[in-house]
Amino acid sequence: MLSLLKLCGVEYGSPMSPLDESSAVVVKSLFIGLTSPSGDPDAYSAASVALAREARVPAQGIPLVVNTHGWFKGMGLDFVTSIAKSVDPTIVVYMERNQNSVGSSEMPEKLVKSLRQDTCTVxxxxxxxxxxxxxxxxxxxxxxxxxxxxxxxxxxxVPYKSVKTYFIDAEVPESQKFVALNGSLVALCQSDPAEPRPQIWPCSGLGIVRAVSPEDETLFICSPIPAHLLRSVDALVLSRFIQIPTATMQQYGGQMELPYQADDVISLMSATMQGRGGALKRKRLSEP
Structure with missing residues (x-):
């Protein structure tokens, strides 16, 4: 997911810390359902250009800081170069982690040529x-x-009929959608009637489908997104590349049952077992 943020104050904390809403406002987020730009280069480039255009409209002298993905080899260099051309930066900071004093790399020549030499400082x-x-x-x-x-x-x-469900790079029969949704991580997005399956989705945030009720067709979704921002959400988008981290479903210092997860597995001796909580269990056979 790519996001455009407006910083209203100083933000302290590690890169893992969630942003403070009083000092950082999300202007727009776009969900592409990928963990790497290489998965869909066109979608990544389109999302980057769309956010850059969005930033130019209300800029009014506010500087735009673009944090690239740091991939400068092969296709990654093409991505960074295209972003530089669309943003037209005045300052570029090239950082490298060089643990040895020998073999330091220079800034890629292709990226240097894409910058305006008369207005850009590196x-x-x-x-x-x-x-x-x-x-x-x-x-x-x-x-x-x-x-x-x-x-x-x-x-x-959430009533199931009040939202549309989309699966990236997958086709799921209607009869199996409840099974696919249960216990999954979803992007809370806004659909466009003119483009039913776009490459990039306007997104309000992420949610976890904790449970489903097939009888009354209800989804139970937990999300840190404020309720007033969820009113515009009318689409749930799932990607097989983005999964719920195991740490999110574990309790530190104890044992617990993880609901809505069960796995039927085959042991080494072909005895059918069942593992709950995402942990595969194997029955120990008694020795003769």
């Missing part, structure tokens, strides 16, 4: 430090999602 920061050097992108993403839902997240009862 600053290079060498040996930039990161607070999470040993964590992969998946770990950082899971921690951000866990922090996102760590805030107060009330559960809303």
């Amino acid at each position: 600053h290079r920061v060498t040996s930039a430090r990161t607070a999470y050097p040993d964590r992969s992108g998946r770990h950082l993403r899971e921690e951000r999602i866990a922090s996102y839902f760590g805030r107060e997240s009330p559960t809303y009862c």
